[in-house]
Amino acid sequence: MNILGISAYYHDSAATLVRDGKIIAAAQEERFTRKKHDHNFPHNAVRYCLAEGGITGGSIDAVAFYDKPLTKFVRILETYFSVAPYGLQSFMMAIPLWLKIKLWIPLQIEKALKACGIDRIDNIYFPEHHESHAASAFYPSPFAEAAMLTMDGVGEWSTSTLGVGRGNRIEILQELRFPHSLGLLYSAFTYFTGFKVNSGEYKLMGLAPYGKPKYTRQILDNLLDLKEDGSFRLNMEFFGYLNSLRMTNDRFSDLFGGPPRKPESQITEREMDIASSIQAVTEEIVLRMARHAHDRTGLKNLCLSGGVALNCVANGRLLREGPFENIFIQPASGDAGGSLGAALFVWHMLHDQPRNPDGKHDAMMGSYLGPRFSDDEIQDYLDFHQYPYTKLDPDTWAGEIARLVADEKVIGLFQGRMEFGPRALGDRSIIGDARSTKMQSTMNLKIKYRESFRPFAPSCLEERVSDFFELDRPSPYMLIVADVKKERCLIESNPAARDVPFGERINQARSDVPAITHVDYSARIQTVTRETNPKYYDLIKAFEGMTGYGIIINTSFNVRGEPIVCTPEDAYRCFMRTEMDYLVLESFLLDKKEQPQFQDNEDWLATYELD
Amino acid sequence: MNTKMPKNTSQAIWNWKSSDRNTKSAAARPPLTGPFIGLAVGATVAALFYYFGHFIMTAVVAVISLSLFSCAVFYPRGYRVIQVFLQKFSFLVGQTLTWVLLMPFFYLGFSFGRLMQKMTGKDPMTRDLNQDSNSYWVAHQPVSDKEQYKRLF
Numbered sequence: 001m002n003i004l005g006i007s008a009y010y011h012d013s014a015a016t017l018v019r020d021g022k023i024i025a026a027a028q029e030e031r032f033t034r035k036k037h038d039h040n041f042p043h044n045a046v047r048y049c050l051a052e053g054g055i056t057g058g059s060i061d062a063v064a065f066y067d068k069p070l071t072k073f074v075r076i077l078e079t080y081f082s083v084a085p086y087g088l089q090s091f092m093m094a095i096p097l098w099l100k101i102k103l104w105i106p107l108q109i110e111k112a113l114k115a116c117g118i119d120r121i122d123n124i125y126f127p128e129h130h131e132s133h134a135a136s137a138f139y140p141s142p143f144a145e146a147a148m149l150t151m152d153g154v155g156e157w158s159t160s161t162l163g164v165g166r167g168n169r170i171e172i173l174q175e176l177r178f179p180h181s182l183g184l185l186y187s188a189f190t191y192f193t194g195f196k197v198n199s200g201e202y203k204l205m206g207l208a209p210y211g212k213p214k215y216t217r218q219i220l221d222n223l224l225d226l227k228e229d230g231s232f233r234l235n236m237e238f239f240g241y242l243n244s245l246r247m248t249n250d251r252f253s254d255l256f257g258g259p260p261r262k263p264e265s266q267i268t269e270r271e272m273d274i275a276s277s278i279q280a281v282t283e284e285i286v287l288r289m290a291r292h293a294h295d296r297t298g299l300k301n302l303c304l305s306g307g308v309a310l311n312c313v314a315n316g317r318l319l320r321e322g323p324f325e326n327i328f329i330q331p332a333s334g335d336a337g338g339s340l341g342a343a344l345f346v347w348h349m350l351h352d353q354p355r356n357p358d359g360k361h362d363a364m365m366g367s368y369l370g371p372r373f374s375d376d377e378i379q380d381y382l383d384f385h386q387y388p389y390t391k392l393d394p395d396t397w398a399g400e401i402a403r404l405v406a407d408e409k410v411i412g413l414f415q416g417r418m419e420f421g422p423r424a425l426g427d428r429s430i431i432g433d434a435r436s437t438k439m440q441s442t443m444n445l446k447i448k449y450r451e452s453f454r455p456f457a458p459s460c461l462e463e464r465v466s467d468f469f470e471l472d473r474p475s476p477y478m479l480i481v482a483d484v485k486k487e488r489c490l491i492e493s494n495p496a497a498r499d500v501p502f503g504e505r506i507n508q509a510r511s512d513v514p515a516i517t518h519v520d521y522s523a524r525i526q527t528v529t530r531e532t533n534p535k536y537y538d539l540i541k542a543f544e545g546m547t548g549y550g551i552i553i554n555t556s557f558n559v560r561g562e563p564i565v566c567t568p569e570d571a572y573r574c575f576m577r578t579e580m581d582y583l584v585l586e587s588f589l590l591d592k593k594e595q596p597q598f599q600d601n602e603d604w605l606a607t608y609e610l611d
Numbered sequence: 612m613n614t615k616m617p618k619n620t621s622q623a624i625w626n627w628k629s630s631d632r633n634t635k636s637a638a639a640r641p642p643l644t645g646p647f648i649g650l651a652v653g654a655t656v657a658a659l660f661y662y663f664g665h666f667i668m669t670a671v672v673a674v675i676s677l678s679l680f681s682c683a684v685f686y687p688r689g690y691r692v693i694q695v696f697l698q699k700f701s702f703l704v705g706q707t708l709t710w711v712l713l714m715p716f717f718y719l720g721f722s723f724g725r726l727m728q729k730m731t732g733k734d735p736m737t738r739d740l741n742q743d744s745n746s747y748w749v750a751h752q753p754v755s756d757k758e759q760y761k762r763l764f
Contacts, residue, residue, distance in 0.1 A: 032624055044624060051623035070764035078735045082728060084721035091717050096709050105763070125760045161751060174748040179736055225740045231747035236738045292748075350757055373621050381627060567625040 001351070002055060004046065005343030006109065007066040007132075007335050009102050011037045011198050014336035014420075015045035016369075017053045018343040021353055023140070025052035026369040026420040028336045031566035036608070037199055038563075042339075043112050048371055050116050059120035060113065064346045066338030067129035069105050071156040073098055075178060083243035090245055127345045129155020129338065130306070131172060133330075136341025137305035138165035139348055139355060140363040141328035147297040148172075149289055152306035152334075153183035153198070162293050165303065168348040168355050173296065179242055180233045182285055183307050185224070188239055189278040191247035193271045194261030198307075205313055206454050208279035209520035211272030215256065216280050222255055224281075230289030267453070279313060286314045287322060294323035301326045305341070309333040309479070310422065312524050316481035319473075331367040331477035332421035340420075366532030367477060368427055370418025371566065378568050378585045387572065388594040392587050398535065401584055402542035405552055408436050409581040410447055412557055414571040415535055419564070423478045424556035425526060426459055426536035428564045428571075430580065432515065432553040434458055439515035439553060446579040450560040455524070458516040461540055461550035462527040468513065468551055469525055478526040478554075484511045489521050515553050526554060561608030577604055646683035646690070650676050 005016040008029075016026040025048065030036050032044030050056075076094060080087050101108065106124050113121060127135070133150040148163040148170065159181035163172040176182075186204070187197045195203050226232040238255065240246040253259045261271055290302060302324040309315065310333050319327055330337050347353050357363075382389050392400055404411055409432075416427040424430075430447060432439045444452050462474050471482040488511045511517040518524075530537040544550035557565045559578060565571040568585050575583040575590070576598035583590040653676025660669040683690040728734065741747070754760065 048620075048624045051620045068762070068764055070762075074764070080717070080721045081724040082734060082736045084725040085718055087721075088714065088717055091721075092710065092713060095713060103763075123761065126763055127760060128754075158751070162748070163751075171753065172751040175751045176747060177737065177749060179738075180747065225742065225747075227744070227746050229746050229748065233737065233740050233747050235740065236736065242736065346760075350760060371621055371624055373625070377621060377625075384628070567621075567627075569625065569627055 001061045001347070002053060003062045003064055003343040003346050004049060004060055004113075005064045005066065005339035005341070005346075006042060006046065007338040007342070008041050008108075009039055009069075009105075010335055011039045012334050012336040013039055013042040013045070014332070014339040015042045015049045016340040016343050016420075017049035017055075018340075018347055019053060021344070021347050021355070023340065023344075023363060023365065023369060025049040026332070026336075026340055027371065027418065028332075028420070028563075030563040031370070031418065034563055034570070036561060036563050041108050041112060043115070046112055047116050050113075050118070052371070055116075055118070057117035057119070059122060060118050062123045062125060062346050063109055063113070063121050064125045064127060064132075064339075064342035065105055065109070066127070066132040066335070066342040068126045068156050069102055072129075073103065075154075075157050079179075079242055086243035090243070093245075125342070125346050125350060127342050127349075128158070128172075130158045130161040130175070131170070131345055132338040132341035133305040133333075134161065134163050134165070134170050134172060134303070134341065135345035135349070136332070136337040137303035137309075137328060137330040138170055139168075139341070139344040140330070141165075141301075141303050142357050142359050142362050143301040143303065143326065143328065144355075144357050144359070145299055146301035146303045146328070147293040147299045147324070148303045148305075149293055149309075150304075150306040151182050151286070151289070151308035153187060154178045154181055159183065160289065160306070160308075162289070162296065164297050164299070168353060170345075170349065176231055179236060179239070180224075182232075182282065184239075184241060184247070185234060186278060186282055186308065186311075188241070188247040188252070189274060192252065192256065192260045193274055194263045194265065194267075196263070197247060201307070202310065203451070203454065204275050205279060205311055206518075207267065207272055207275040208313070209276070209518055209522070210453060211269065211274070211276035213277045213280040214273045215277035218255060219277055219281050223252075226285065226288070228288065229292035229295075230285055230287075231292075232285065267451075279311075282308070282311060283314045283317050286311070286318060290318055290322045290324065300324060301328070303328050303330075305330040305333045305337060307334045312479045312481045313522070315479055316522075319480060320482075328362060329477065329479045330421075331364060331419075331423065331479065333479075334422065336421065364420075364477075367420050367423075367425060368417040368533065369420040372417040373568055373586065375587050378588055381568055382585070382588060382590075386596070387590060388596075389585075389588040389590045392589055394587070397587065398538035398542040400589065401539050401582075402546055404582055405431060405433050405539075405543055406546050408433050408439070410439075410443060410579070412571055412575045412580050412583040413536075413539075414557065414565065414568065414583070414585050416533065418566055421477070423526075424554065424564055425476075425478065426528065426533050426554060428557040428566075429459075429554045430557050431459075431539075431555075432456075433547075434513040434516045434551050434553050435547065435549060437509045437514050442579075443515075443553070443555060448555065448558075448560055449578070453519075455518040456516050456553045456555050457524040457526060458513065458551050459526045459528050459536070459540060459554040461537065461544065462529045464544070464550040465525065465527050469523060471525060474527045474529070475525045476527055476529070476532065478524055481522050481524050484513065484517050484521050484523055488512050489517070490514075513549070513551060516551070559604075559608065562604075573598075573600075576600075643683060645694075646680050650680040653677075653679075 003018045013029040017024040027045045029042035029045045030038040130150045134148045145166045151160045157177045158175040160176040162174045224232045238252040240249040413429045469482045657672040
C-alpha cells in the first residue's frame with residue numbers, strides 16, 4: 001500500500017512516500033525550488049517521491065495531508081474576531097490566500113498528482129497537525145511504548161501536546177492551546193533580536209552562550225505564567241502576533257530597554273543576554289513538561305517532535321537532567337516532518353498495521369531519504385560542461401579526501417541520498433579539520449558568508465563519542481548538545497578568558513578541537529556509524545588513521561540563506577561561488593584551482609533572503 | 612496502480628540537458644500562444660462591436676489587437692515590456708478590489724463579533740491568567756470516528 005504524505009502552506013513544505021509502513025522517500029520542496037523554507041505546494045517533492053517509489057501512473061492508495069485546514073481557518077477567523085478592529089493588515093494578507101488556495105487542498109493534491117500521471121486517489125486523510133508531529137516521532141522510533149511531547153508554533157489550535165504511544169496506537173492526552181505557545185514565545189525573541197522568524201531560531205540558540213541570563217526573572221515575571229507541570233499562559237499584552245504583523249509590541253520593547261534590533265545591525269550585549277535568558281526559560285519549560293509527561297505516563301522512553309524539538313541545547317539538558325532514560329527526536333521535527341508523520345499515522349492508526357520496533361534502531365535510515373545521483377549522470381554533466389575532475393578509486397576514496405581534510409582544505413562533500421530535515425549529515429555537507437584554529441572563521445566568513453559567532457558541529461565516529469564529549473550514547477541526527485570533555489578544554493580553568501570582548505571570544509581556541517567547540521565548551525554532535533553511512537564513516541575513520549582524531553567539522557552544503565544543495569549542479573554552483581578548495585561529487589574530485597572561470601548569471605548574494 | 616522501478620529516478624528532478632535546451636530555445640523565440648489568444652479575443656470583440664454598429668470601437672479594438680500581435684511576433688522585447696505592465700496593472704486592480712471588498716467586511720463583521728464577545732464575556736484566546744490554577748494543560752478531545760480523518764475539520 002502506497003501512502004503519500006504532504007505538508008504545505010505554512011513553511012517547509014515536503015512530501016513523503018510510505019510503502020507498507022516503510023519510508024521510501026522524503027524531501028523538502030525548498031531543495032528543488034531553491035527557495036528556503038518554501039511553503040508552496042510541494043510539486044517537485046511529490047514528483048521525486050513518486051519517481052523514487054517507481055509510481056508512474058494509475059492510482060495511489062492514500063494521500064495524507066498533515067493538518068486540518070478548515071479547523072485552522074476557523075482558528076484564524078476567531079483570532080480576528082477577538083482582536084478587531086485591530087488586525088486588518090494581517091487579515092488582508094491572510095484571507096485572500098485562504099480563499100484562493102488553502103481551502104481547496106484536495107483539489108490542489110489532485111491537480112499535482114495528475115501532473116505526475118496519477119489519475120485517481122483512493123482516499124485523502126487529514127490527521128491533526130500535532131498528531132502528525134507525534135506520529136513522526138513515535139512510529140519511526142525504536143520504542144514499543146513511549147511518552148510523546150510535541151512543541152511548535154501552532155497547528156490548528158494546539159501549540160504543545162502530551163501523549164502516549166503504545167504498539168501501533170498513539171493517543172494525545174493533553175494540550176496547550178493557541179495563543180499560548182512555546183514556539184511562538186521563542187520566535188518572538190528571535191524577531192526581537194533581529195533574526196528572521198521561523199528561520200533564525202537556531203541563531204538565537206547559538207548566540208545564547210555568549211550572554212548571561214540577566215532577563216530570566218523579567219521574562220518569568222512579566223511574559224508568562226508558568227506552572228510546575230510546564231504548562232503556561234503568555235501575557236498577550238506584550239505580544240503583537242494576534243493583532244499585527246509584528247511578534248512583539250511596544251510594551252515588550254519597554255521591558256527589554258529599547259526597540260528590537262534591526263536585522264544585520266551590530267549584535268550587542270543586550271541581544272546576547274536576551275538570547276541567554278529566553279534559552280534558559282525554554283529549557284526550564286521543556287524540562288517541566290517532560291517531568292509532567294513522565295509522571296503522567298510512567299514510561300521510560302520519550303519521543304520529541306515539533307519545531308521546538310530542534311532546540312538541541314534543550315534536548316541535551318533533557319537527556320542529562322530529565323526523567324527519561326531514552327529519548328528519540330524526529331530529525332525532521334519541523335513542519336516538513338509532518339508529511340512523514342501523517343503518512344505513518346494513516347498506515348498504523350487508520351489501517352491498524354503493526355510496528356516492529358527492536359528497541360535499538362529507528363526506522364529513519366539515518367534520515368537519508370532524498371534523491372541520489374549516479375556516477376554516470378555526474379560524469380555526463382561534468383564532461384558536457386568540460387569541468388576538470390579526477391575520478392577516485394573506491395578503495396582510496398576515503399583516504400584521499402581524509403588527506404585533504406588533514407591538510408586544512410575545505411571540501412564540499414556530495415554523496416549518497418540527500419538528507420531529510422534541516423541538518424546535513426554527511427551527504428550534502430561541507431567538511432573540514434576540527435583541530436584547526438582558523439577553520440571556524442574561515443568557514444563562516446569565506447564559505448558560508450554568515451555571522452562569525454555561529455558555531456560548527458562535529459561528525460564523530462560513534463565509538464569515539466565518549467572520548468571527545470560528555471555523552472555516552474549515539475546522537476545520529478545532530479540534535480543533542482553536550483560538553484567537550486574537560487581534559488580536552490584549554491582555557492576552562494582560566495576564568496579571565498571568559499570575560500574578553502565578544503569578537504575576541506569567537507576566535508579563542510577553547511579545546512584541542514577548537515573549530516567545533518562553542519564558546520560555552522559545548523558541541524552539537526553527530527555520531528556516525530558504518531551501518532547508516534559507510535562512505536562517510538570510512539572517511540572519518542581514515543582521518544583518524546592519519547591524525548588520531550575520529551572527528552571532523554560538518555556544516556551544511558549551502559551559503560547563508562540558501563537551501564542545502566540537492567543536485568550536482570547546485571553543488572558545483574555553490575562550490576564555485578565560495579572559497580571551498582575541493583568538491584567531491586560521488587567518485588569525482590574537483591580542484592578549485594583547475595576549474596574554468598565560473599559564469600555566474602545572477603547576483604546570488606542578493607538572491608537568497610537572509611534569515 | 613503501475614509500480615515499477617524507474618530507470619533513472621533523478622531525471623524526475625534534475626533534467627539538466629533538457630533544461631539547457633529549453634533555456635536556449637526560450638531565449639530565441641518566445642511562445643506565441645498568449646499573443647494568439649489575445650488576437651482571437653480582440654477579433655471576437657471587434658466583430659461584436661461591428662455587429663452592433665460601433666464602427667469606431669471596432670477599429671480601435673482591431674488596431675490594438677493587431678498591434679500587440681505584431682509586436683509579439685516582430686519585436687518580442689517590446690511585447691515583454693507591455694506584458695509586464697499589464698501584469699502589474701492587473702495585480703494592482705486585483706489588490707484594490709480585494710481591499711474594497713474585504714475591508715468593510717472586516718470592520719463590519721469582525722468588529723461586531725468582537726463587540727458581541729466583549730458583551731458576553733467570551734475570550735476564545737483565553738488571555739486571562741489564572742494564578743489559582745495548578746495547570747493550563749487541557750484535555751485533548753479524541754477523534755472518535757475514523758471517517759473524521761477524511762474531513763478538513
